[in-house]
Amino acid sequence: MVVDLLQVVGITRRFGSHLALDDVSFSVPKGEILGVIGRSGAGKSSLLRCLGALDRPDEGHIVLQGENLTELTQAQLVQARRRIGYVFQHFNLLNARTVAGNIALPLEIAGVKKDVRHERVEELLHLVGLAGQGDKWPSQLSGGQKQRVGIARALANDPALLLCDEATSALDPETTASILQLLREINARLGLTIVLITHEMDVIRRIATQVIVLDHGRIIENGPTRQIWGTTHAVTHALLSDSRPQLPPAIEARLTGEKIPDARTIIRLRVEGDAAWEPFLSAASQRFGTDIALLQGSMVEVGGAPFADLILSLSNGTQGVLDFLSQSGRSMEVTGYVPADS
Amino acid sequence: MSRLILELIARATLQTLEMVAASGLAAVVGGLPLALLLVITRRGGLYPLPLVARVLGVAMDMLRAIPFIILLVLLIPLTRLIAGTALGTEAAIIPLSIAAIPYFGRIAEVSLREVDRNLVDAVQIMGGTRWMVVRYVLLPEAMPGLVAGLTVTLITLVGASAMAGAVGAGGLGDLAIRYGYQRFNTQVMLLVVAVLIVLVIGVQTIGNRIAARLAHD
Numbered sequence: 001m002v003v004d005l006l007q008v009v010g011i012t013r014r015f016g017s018h019l020a021l022d023d024v025s026f027s028v029p030k031g032e033i034l035g036v037i038g039r040s041g042a043g044k045s046s047l048l049r050c051l052g053a054l055d056r057p058d059e060g061h062i063v064l065q066g067e068n069l070t071e072l073t074q075a076q077l078v079q080a081r082r083r084i085g086y087v088f089q090h091f092n093l094l095n096a097r098t099v100a101g102n103i104a105l106p107l108e109i110a111g112v113k114k115d116v117r118h119e120r121v122e123e124l125l126h127l128v129g130l131a132g133q134g135d136k137w138p139s140q141l142s143g144g145q146k147q148r149v150g151i152a153r154a155l156a157n158d159p160a161l162l163l164c165d166e167a168t169s170a171l172d173p174e175t176t177a178s179i180l181q182l183l184r185e186i187n188a189r190l191g192l193t194i195v196l197i198t199h200e201m202d203v204i205r206r207i208a209t210q211v212i213v214l215d216h217g218r219i220i221e222n223g224p225t226r227q228i229w230g231t232t233h234a235v236t237h238a239l240l241s242d243s244r245p246q247l248p249p250a251i252e253a254r255l256t257g258e259k260i261p262d263a264r265t266i267i268r269l270r271v272e273g274d275a276a277w278e279p280f281l282s283a284a285s286q287r288f289g290t291d292i293a294l295l296q297g298s299m300v301e302v303g304g305a306p307f308a309d310l311i312l313s314l315s316n317g318t319q320g321v322l323d324f325l326s327q328s329g330r331s332m333e334v335t336g337y338v339p340a341d342s
Numbered sequence: 343m344s345r346l347i348l349e350l351i352a353r354a355t356l357q358t359l360e361m362v363a364a365s366g367l368a369a370v371v372g373g374l375p376l377a378l379l380l381v382i383t384r385r386g387g388l389y390p391l392p393l394v395a396r397v398l399g400v401a402m403d404m405l406r407a408i409p410f411i412i413l414l415v416l417l418i419p420l421t422r423l424i425a426g427t428a429l430g431t432e433a434a435i436i437p438l439s440i441a442a443i444p445y446f447g448r449i450a451e452v453s454l455r456e457v458d459r460n461l462v463d464a465v466q467i468m469g470g471t472r473w474m475v476v477r478y479v480l481l482p483e484a485m486p487g488l489v490a491g492l493t494v495t496l497i498t499l500v501g502a503s504a505m506a507g508a509v510g511a512g513g514l515g516d517l518a519i520r521y522g523y524q525r526f527n528t529q530v531m532l533l534v535v536a537v538l539i540v541l542v543i544g545v546q547t548i549g550n551r552i553a554a555r556l557a558h559d
Contacts, residue, residue: 052467082469092464095558096482105478106468139559153468 003066005030005193006051006161011060013046013217020046021057022217028210033187033194035208035225037201037239043217044197045165051195052163053081065160082110085154089166091146093138099149100125100134106156124152128182144175151182155192162186164196168203180207201243205229205302213239225303226272230331245296245309247335255336263337265317266295269310271330276306284324290316313338347521351533354517357431358541361438361503361513366496368439369446373495374488376402376443377450378476388462388472402444410441410502414509434511438502446495453487454480486557493549497542504538514538 004027013021021043028034038044049055050062053069062069069080093102100121107117125131128148138146147167154162164183168176184207187194198204204211204225211228213221215235221228228236247255247266255266271280276299285292297310314321317334326332380398383391408416417437418428425433461479470478481488504515514534522531 054463054467078469078471080469081467084467086464086467088460088464090460092458092460094461094479094483096485096556105465108478109465109468109470109474137558 007063009061011057014058019217030193031191033208034210035204036197036212037204038214042214048165048197053077082157083160085159085162087150087154087164087167089169091150099136103152110157128152143171147179162192162194201240209303226305229302229307245298254338259337262340264340265314266335267312268335269332271308273305276308288321290314290321354514357512358503358514362499364435365438365442365499369442369495372443373446374450376447380451381454405444411505429510431512434506449491453484457483486553489553496545
């Protein structure tokens with residue numbers, strides 16, 4: 001039997017009468033990148049504190065590499081934490097230590113000898129793209145560089161699991177992209193399992209292979225990233241709405257639900273996976289003699305696969321065209337009709 | 343200016359330095375552990391024992407509430423017990439130390455308390471013990487503040503050591519009173535004041551430099 005690297009079984013965490021986590025269960029196979037998303041107060045931080053062996057859940061178990069963290073004594077927990085790397089939103093670097101000194105800290109905590117430590121720090125500086133910068137002080141670094149130090153530090157003890165707590169939320173978009181790229185490289189190169197907590201769907205889209213959507217302490221969706229992207233769940237939908245194309249207001253104002261003669265049909269089309277690369281629009285146009293205008297759209301990579309989300313206006317919205325567009329990996333809904341004269 | 347006066351001033355300066363240095367050392371050795379204890383045992387600290395923190399805090403504040411000149415007299419029996427005499431420079435070090443320990447302790451407590459709580463969390467998340475938190479986070483991160491606090495303490499001790507002249511401790515304050523005030527020797531008075539100014543500015547400047555070097559920002 002293949003046992004997943006991390007298994008979370010029915011954990012519940014209470015603060016007074018408030019249920020921060022309510023019967024949360026999931027498992028993460030080795031080498032996956034799990035994204036946990038939710039609004040603030042959804043229970044993300046409570047979950048991460050439990051996974052990091054900082055808090056004990058009130059009920060349920062957390063099993064890491066076959067070891068039940070919830071049954072450990074306080075002293076054993078301190079040991080268990082050394083197998084978990086933790087990347088913080090605000091980096092949490094020690095100002096009184098150099099870059100190298102910060103990266104060496106978990107090694108010192110684990111009692112690694114000085115010469116081994118030195119070698120390992122050099123290796124890690126290389127890995128995160130900060131070779132030769134070990135003697136700098138944290139105050140001399142940019143936010144992105146600080147987070148690279150934070151990641152190197154989290155990797156120092158060869159952790160079994162890397163936890164990222166809003167690791168890119170304090171960074172600008174460009175730096176966010178480079179940090180996510182670094183995490184992806186580390187995942188690929190070391191086969192390291194990553195659990196990443198964020199409120200940004202964009203982060204999930206770029207890096208996560210699996211997603212958990214938390215709301216009011218409960219898991220409301222759990223699955224491969226691509227699947228979540230095509231969700232119909234209201235909460236997930238709301239989280240996604242920022243990164244999704246919206247009907248332009250000028251069109252929306254003229255939209256009607258009735259099919260009037262000569263009206264243009266407005267549809268929303270989603271295509272997942274390789275099907276997104278097929279020339280389905282020109283095929284529809286040629287086969288049914290309809291012109292197709294693109295009103296809004298995005299084509300992004302979700303969990304490593306293409307995902308197209310398009311709002312289209314068709315001159316000829318017959319059932320035939322609509323059926324054709326709903327085929328094979330595409331999901332289509334008619335949003336409404338707009339009079340053709342304008 | 344006579345050689346005698348210069349010799350007197352030189353000797354008094356050395357006595358002041360001896361008193362300040364010795365009680366300053368006591369302030370660190372005694373006050374820093376107390377400050378750590380206060381920070382660690384307070385509510386939400388690394389090892390919360392709020393009752394201990396309160397009792398300790400009140401005890402320290404009681405000592406700080408007593409004006410030094412009165413503490414000096416109150417402590418004469420204790421000073422005799424430890425130093426064998428209540429007179430002289432060495433004897434004055436005892437009341438000075440007892441005043442300096444809670445004084446520096448409270449200042450150091452503030453610096454330690456201001457260390458970013460997230461850094462403490464970070465080291466605990468990495469699997470650090472409480473002792474490691476003290477050693478790797480609290481002390482090094484608070485160091486610039488601790489040095490600045492020690493600077494303030496040393497300067498306060500320069501002033502307090504002058505009062506110790508009242509129990510025959512010697513030093514610059516004693517000289518200024520006996521020669522400058524009681525014998526109407528304005529020259530000595532002014533010289534003593536000049537030496538004190540140089541001493542205080544010197545200590546402050548050195549303290550500032552060390553604190554700035556340690557701050558790394």
